[in-house]
Amino acid sequence: MNEVVETLRKIEEKYKLFQQQQFTFIRALERTREEAHDMMRPVSSIIQVQCYKDNHCYNATDRRILNMFVSLCNELRCLSQKMETVHAGDSVTNGLLEKCKLLLNDSNDLTALRATYPHGVVNHLSLEEAQHRYGGVVSLLPIVLDSMRDWVTHSNLKVLYIVSPGCARCKEETPTSQTAPEALTSNSNENTVKLQDKDFKKFLAANQRPQKKKAPWRPPGKHPY
Secondary structure, three states: OHHHHHHHHHHHHHHHHHHHOHHHHHHHHHHHHHHOOOOOOOOOOHHHHHHHHHHOOOOHHHHHHHHHHHHHHHHHHHHHHHHHHHOOOOHHHHHHHHHHHHHOOOOOOOOOOOOOOOOOOOOOOOHHHHHHOOHHHHHHHHHHHHHHHHHHHHHHHHHHHHHHHHHHHHHHOOOOOOOOHHHHHHHHHHHHHHHHHHHHHHHHHHHOOOOOOOOOOOOOOOOOO
16 A cells, blocks of 8 residues: 555656646647647547657657656556555445546547646636647546545545454453542542541540630729729
């Protein structure tokens, strides 16, 4: 699992560099589509980008950015295969992997694919580009990466869920018949207070003497008696 997470992290770093060059990617597609006399249909598959790069690309910058896109797709495809081998899977993780494999299929139609918030890749396109040419192809990588992150998150939670009941049993098996130290301390303090109260009362009974009553105060001078 650690190897999968590290590989995904490296691919994410590469994608950040690619995302910063989205304008270069779109211009490369524009030029290669023009060279291929293919300006009417949208860019709708990975194999279409591969074809432009191999047969209609005559610019080193265009070739580099198109190759970067194709390489990222290949790395994500290999990672999805690796994910299958490291985790037995359940309905959620298997569903996420099937989605990734479908999207990364060379001939899969990406025309209707759209990355939404928090991704802004589609927002960086003009309305015409987003709706009719490049909205799908620029949405592919962020959507696949999101699905793979969800796969990692769910797989890790599944592992924690499997381990946690054992820890709970350990806690349940802890003996509970022993008296807690706090209870012992409380009982001890309570007994000490009772003894002190009893002794103090005995002390008062043994030592307290009745006091003589004083005559009421009278002003100085002669008295009638």
